[in-house]
Amino acid sequence: MNFEPQNQPVDLAHEAAFSLGALEIRPATREAVAGEATEVLEPRVMQVLVALARRRGEVVSRDELILSCWGGRAVGDDAINRCIARIRRLSESHGGFSLETIARVGYRLSEASPSAVPAEVTPPQPVKHRLRPYWIALAATLVLAAGFGLRHWIAPAPKPPPAKMVAARPMAKLTIAVLPFTPLYADPEAQHLGDSIALRLADTLTNTAFDIISPAKSLQYRGAAKAGAAQGLHADFLIDGDLRREGGKISVAMRIIDGHRNTTIVAGTFERPVAEAGAVPDQIAAYMASLSPLTHGINNSAGWDPRIVAAYLRANYQDGVRHDFYGAYETARDVALIAPDNAFAQTMHGFMAAELVNMGAQVGNGLPAERKLAMIAEARQAANQAIKLDPGYGDPYAVLALTTPPFDWAVREDYLRRGLVASPESQIGQIQIIELLQHAGRFSESGVMAEKLFAGAPTQIRPLIEVINARLWQGKPVRALITRGEIGIKYAGMGMQYSKIPWFAAKLFEEAAFHGSPGDAESLMRDPAIRILLEQEGVPVYSHTAVALHTHRASDADQVVQDCAGSDHRSAEVKRTCFMALVALGRLDDAFQLAAIVYPDQRGSTPEVRQQRWFQTEMMPAAYLFIPQTAALRADSRFRDVVERIGLLQYWKASHHPPDFCTTEKVPVCNLLNS
Numbered sequence: 001m002n003f004e005p006q007n008q009p010v011d012l013a014h015e016a017a018f019s020l021g022a023l024e025i026r027p028a029t030r031e032a033v034a035g036e037a038t039e040v041l042e043p044r045v046m047q048v049l050v051a052l053a054r055r056r057g058e059v060v061s062r063d064e065l066i067l068s069c070w071g072g073r074a075v076g077d078d079a080i081n082r083c084i085a086r087i088r089r090l091s092e093s094h095g096g097f098s099l100e101t102i103a104r105v106g107y108r109l110s111e112a113s114p115s116a117v118p119a120e121v122t123p124p125q126p127v128k129h130r131l132r133p134y135w136i137a138l139a140a141t142l143v144l145a146a147g148f149g150l151r152h153w154i155a156p157a158p159k160p161p162p163a164k165m166v167a168a169r170p171m172a173k174l175t176i177a178v179l180p181f182t183p184l185y186a187d188p189e190a191q192h193l194g195d196s197i198a199l200r201l202a203d204t205l206t207n208t209a210f211d212i213i214s215p216a217k218s219l220q221y222r223g224a225a226k227a228g229a230a231q232g233l234h235a236d237f238l239i240d241g242d243l244r245r246e247g248g249k250i251s252v253a254m255r256i257i258d259g260h261r262n263t264t265i266v267a268g269t270f271e272r273p274v275a276e277a278g279a280v281p282d283q284i285a286a287y288m289a290s291l292s293p294l295t296h297g298i299n300n301s302a303g304w305d306p307r308i309v310a311a312y313l314r315a316n317y318q319d320g321v322r323h324d325f326y327g328a329y330e331t332a333r334d335v336a337l338i339a340p341d342n343a344f345a346q347t348m349h350g351f352m353a354a355e356l357v358n359m360g361a362q363v364g365n366g367l368p369a370e371r372k373l374a375m376i377a378e379a380r381q382a383a384n385q386a387i388k389l390d391p392g393y394g395d396p397y398a399v400l401a402l403t404t405p406p407f408d409w410a411v412r413e414d415y416l417r418r419g420l421v422a423s424p425e426s427q428i429g430q431i432q433i434i435e436l437l438q439h440a441g442r443f444s445e446s447g448v449m450a451e452k453l454f455a456g457a458p459t460q461i462r463p464l465i466e467v468i469n470a471r472l473w474q475g476k477p478v479r480a481l482i483t484r485g486e487i488g489i490k491y492a493g494m495g496m497q498y499s500k501i502p503w504f505a506a507k508l509f510e511e512a513a514f515h516g517s518p519g520d521a522e523s524l525m526r527d528p529a530i531r532i533l534l535e536q537e538g539v540p541v542y543s544h545t546a547v548a549l550h551t552h553r554a555s556d557a558d559q560v561v562q563d564c565a566g567s568d569h570r571s572a573e574v575k576r577t578c579f580m581a582l583v584a585l586g587r588l589d590d591a592f593q594l595a596a597i598v599y600p601d602q603r604g605s606t607p608e609v610r611q612q613r614w615f616q617t618e619m620m621p622a623a624y625l626f627i628p629q630t631a632a633l634r635a636d637s638r639f640r641d642v643v644e645r646i647g648l649l650q651y652w653k654a655s656h657h658p659p660d661f662c663t664t665e666k667v668p669v670c671n672l673l674n675s
Helices: 043-054 062-070 077-094 134-145 190-205 223-233 274-289 306-316 325-338 343-363 369-389 395-402 409-422 427-439 443-456 461-472 486-492 502-514 520-525 528-534 541-551 554-564 572-584 588-598 607-616 628-634 639-645 648-655 668-674
Strands: 018-020 023-026 031-034 037-040 059-061 097-102 106-111 175-178 237-246 249-258 263-273
Touching: 018 043, 023 043, 031 077, 043 062, 043 077, 043 106, 043 190, 059 062, 062 077, 062 106, 077 097, 077 274, 175 190, 175 223, 190 237, 190 274, 223 237, 249 274, 263 274, 325 343, 343 369, 343 395, 369 395, 369 607, 395 409, 395 427, 409 427, 409 648, 427 443, 427 461, 443 461, 461 502, 502 520, 502 528, 502 541, 502 572, 520 528, 520 541, 528 541, 541 554, 541 572, 554 572, 554 588, 572 588, 572 628, 588 628, 639 648, 639 668, 648 668
Parallel strands: 175 237
Antiparallel strands: 018 023, 023 031, 031 037, 059 106, 097 106, 237 249, 249 263
């Protein structure tokens, strides 16, 4: 490969130090120094910075950067964009230079005139940035993929800690050190990759409430020296890992270690093809950007006992993908015992107890009814205690909503509204009210809320799920969100393809079959990966539905009816697809028979009776009763019984908030509400 003089490969070890604005750039040590403040850059970021600085004032094309910094290898846009973004953050923090994007050409680094450079640069202060618990969201996605809804909480807005909060270590932040990942195979680039991962993680965590120990110190602990890292660095937590290369793949094992007990509390594995090894640091950093436990109130107190943080992590993450709900509940209960006067600890206890009740049948633990009753009481007691400790903390109200029978729509809405008054930015409160409104047929109101939530948290899975449902149920396209849109790009670094997760694949089918053009669903089902995901249960419901919706032949519709006859024992996705398909194919008698199964009677003269009904049955999301594609169902007089037995008719009357379809459809239920 021939290099032009200006595009010679950047060899950091042999690059001389240089000044850039108020910074001294030291390529050999990857340091950017401003006074007494030092930032350590990733090797690739430093290479790009050197390449641009060599030609400051000139436009450097992306191809030229690839030649200089990646040796001409094929590189995705994300890798370059990440380096550019990191250099821009350096510029914004210290000033003295700027980095301009020249559309469709490249980049130009320009140095400010001396008069424009501040005489003294203040070291950048960590920004309090709230990161999201990705492991919770991943658990939610995996459970949803099996057909269940997981409504985990996400952080409320920062606020002062409650007066009675236990402060085990006052005035001291929790510290975390990222150690160099150890390569377990021989390769000149292996240690470079291990160090890049550590630097990316440290950089990612800089803007959290953790104190991140300087990589210049933590990267000194290698091999046997790692055993003394926690003590030597005075770290509450360590992030460590190792790299393997097997079968054409790079496998990276990552661990979060409790530095006080030397025990692993989180472990995960990441894999990429060897050719994509350079993307591994981004993949793990993107994961960690959502993993910080410093949410919900942990980052509201500098005095949290590290045991609480460790317990929180254990409660919400196991083995990367498997979630032990009962174990999580037990750990959350232990956290509440550690901090009996802490509102967050009590709320976490309440959530996990409530989730165990809600998830009981699905995760197969078979909790008896009396045990569920006890868990409900335990969850509500913890939530009420949290409210007592901190009346301005809204999330406990979401626990109370979760522990209220589904039939009592107005009671649940009242709890959620009260929670949002206390904490307007509480994401769990927003998510639950969005879902309640969706399943009450109030798509317009819930859609506005879902879009707002998604705009504020575009890299979280739950807001993504809510906005997909909101758009889909209002007839808006969602495919780009799942496959190739902004979200897919942002998550590409995690190696995550949503279209390969059953819940998202089912949404692709829902759009193609019930919102798309004839034949769209058949085209989708020709993708073997999609077909395998959707038809894991062995019955080709999706394939037969796609054909029947396209041909409208009676024989094809009969096949769908036959496939759906035993759907009460199938996954939630299959039930939903069968329900929509039967209505779309004009098989209303079969659709109402299925409705009797998926929308069982929730009525009861007392809260206790309604609670027993809740424990005994599982109800499909009611939103499918109100989408445009099931309009024929609503025109039938039998529809009234469906919405009455799940409490919606009573809710609409009492709340004076009729469903959206009543504005466009003159159906018996709407006439009843207007009378």
